[in-house]
Amino acid sequence: MDTLTAYRNHIGDMGKLASALSLLGWDQQTHMPAKGVATRSQVTGKLSKMLFELLVSDELGRYLAELRKADGLSELERASIRRVGKNHDRNRAIPPELIEEQSIAQSQAQTAWIAARQANDFAAFRPHLEKMVGYARRFAEYYGYEEHPYDALLEDFEPGMTCRKLKAIIEPLRADLVPFLRRLQENGTPPDTSVLNGTFDAEAQRRLSRRVLELVRYDFDAGGLADVAHPFTTTIGPGDVRITNRYLETQLLSSVFSALHEGGHALYNQGMPEEVYALGLGGGASNGIHESQSRMIENQIGRSLPFWTFFQPVLGEFFPQFKTAKAKDLYAAANVVSPSLVRVEADEVTYNFHIMLRFEIEAGLLDGSIDVADLPRLWNDAMERYLGVVPPNDTQGVLQDVHWSMGYFGYFPSYMLGNLYAAQMFSTIREEVPTLDASIRTGDFEPLLAWLREKVHRHGAACEPQELTKRITGHELDGKHFVRYVTEKYGAIYRL
């Protein structure tokens, strides 16, 4: 067997374990009973360890060393060797026992987080979080970094990103957004949201979510929609990309925008060819690029006037109170800016502030300048500083996100980067597809999807995020597109 075939088989075996792990994770959030957790964490720990061993194996190291010098490889194969190679090198630094230990702790921390969140009991979650921070710091040391331990973790989610670069992106963004938010609040005229008042049957919302997903061309024969506490999308393999959602009876738009958001993620993975998966490139260019796909469908599309022009009568089919509503009123009501407690419910203008505060906390946890015990206080202080609101309890504060319970430190900035990538890409789409608004107004999402498939989806992780952004938009990531997008849009809605 030649080295390329052996390499591809090896990556294929890793993909099979990763697929089983994705299913185990999806099931844990959606269907697994409470008493199944002990076994599940052992099973997940074992398979994670096996996957890790394949990733760091000497065998894979030999294939990579040979293939790095080889000629005649396809572009995807070269990208695979680059990506998998980096992953291999980074993880060779971590002892396999530590991975299994962390994975078991992670499963327990997730369960503890669910309970703590329900009981508004940060103290019960604290020892689990301390453990997860401990693992993150040890991992950072094993990975190595030049400036800040956080950089070592960011690399997992946003290749090439650093603490210093993030600060350089955040600085001007904050300088523009803080005064803009103040102007909106002080001088703007908030839209009337009473059109959205009501109680909306959960089962009807569930059916509406299916309809919304069909509209944006999510393929149900290659996925599915399940109920969950905190919506997410998971890729079990090519042909199996699943969405989850939740339905709050007094917040209709919450499930609509979640469906659009998760739909955006899922379209990315449904748009990758099998060869991308076969070469271990199914994760996408980066978390930030993945998030740009979800945020664009949710915001640039789902919160636009063309979308609401089309969507108002659809909504009327499910909830008759909207049959006579005006698309413009719904559009305005869907775009209220209101500093909120919970990140996933945040509007476009304030969302990035939620990320800035998490970034500060994570960087502090990693370099040791912040203790876990202080998190509720630090969280609430930062909420007041950025948004002028203070959570009445930790459930709506520091306990709101699943990420830390999973040991994902360095993940949050992806959400902000996703907003910025989305705005920048969308300004390019507008130039290259001038009929976009007209097609969205008629419910035709094909021109948008065709552009995204060609420019973004089909490449999977073949491109680094900065390179992809430059290739698509002509220049590197720059927050000015986002600032222009929100100031123009919300300036008009708020009649500044």
Add this chain to the structure above:
Amino acid sequence: MDTLTAYRNHIGDMGKLASALSLLGWDQQTHMPAKGVATRSQVTGKLSKMLFELLVSDELGRYLAELRKADGLSELERASIRRVGKNHDRNRAIPPELIEEQSIAQSQAQTAWIAARQANDFAAFRPHLEKMVGYARRFAEYYGYEEHPYDALLEDFEPGMTCRKLKAIIEPLRADLVPFLRRLQENGTPPDTSVLNGTFDAEAQRRLSRRVLELVRYDFDAGGLADVAHPFTTTIGPGDVRITNRYLETQLLSSVFSALHEGGHALYNQGMPEEVYALGLGGGASNGIHESQSRMIENQIGRSLPFWTFFQPVLGEFFPQFKTAKAKDLYAAANVVSPSLVRVEADEVTYNFHIMLRFEIEAGLLDGSIDVADLPRLWNDAMERYLGVVPPNDTQGVLQDVHWSMGYFGYFPSYMLGNLYAAQMFSTIREEVPTLDASIRTGDFEPLLAWLREKVHRHGAACEPQELTKRITGHELDGKHFVRYVTEKYGAIYRL
């Protein structure tokens, strides 16, 4: 690490792979989208191969050899070494190439069976079935046997069972049941089933299934209920034993009895302590004993008058037409005897005939006295002989079951043995728990469950089925309990 610890870790690793495989299988039947099948079969194939390699490994062989001579082991540990050891030895006996060859042929035979069944074309399935019989005969030679090659295969499903013993069980059973069925048909008064006529909303049936399962004390915190085309129960681990069901709008009792049946299987696995699972004994004493637990809850309980006395008003809560129905009428309508073409639709009196004819055919295929080419004729002859009905086509005849296409020869007798074990155990329960009927009449299933937990469930596969039966009931398996049960019950219902 001492050998016992190493052995337990090895069994633990096998259990983790088995748990992942159970989830992959459950998901494939319940939630996996159509386009997920290609990846799923690769993932399942890979994990199955890994599990098999652990089972036949030299390492496990060494642990077993040492522990077979060791002192100071617990009863469960000794049982584990006996059971796992037998499994190891049997699978080591087959050349790995033959297993792989058979596995490919099996996959092709299943596809061919599905097509042949749809097209009512036995001839198209015949060469595949001949191949599967060929493999079964070769496997039997490798496993070894004393009297009959079929014995070597029965061992997989019912340890200690042989062709000779089965004949000795079947002979008197047939001698009693054939004339009893004739008497029922000729002299009996069939119950009026019109009380069950109607159309029953699937969602209400789903809620009813949950209620039924709660009643029999199935633990939803250690399981769940999902929709599926063909109901089954799957054990993903201790604390995670899942039930599936289907809901036919014109056949209310189909989902009720399926819930009870699968509930019986699930109670068995929910009643096994973690140590049983940890030692690889979570499969139960045998397929027949497992089936006895499902059949007892379905039939001895679910098709009894005390149950219907309690259940009639419950049913009325879900379907108002039953609010004024008489428990006795519902009980009678749930116990119609009607020779049918299809095993899975058979009633208590005729079910075993479906098994007898399959047993005769399987034994003949294994010893070469029957040719595959003759199966349609032999099948139809036996149907006429036992049940007085002849299938109008092979789809409803010899092609109805999936088992042979999967190479499962020796599995069918478990269904009959389950009926017989259930009747025999139940007559003991009646003696030892004289208040049983009274408690069932009030919806209290705790006394029954307490007995089953103590006598059957908690042992898992620690006991061989014959030994377990003797220990519980005082003597070996004897069909007379079943004969007495059905003749008394149906004699009364049919007013003989």
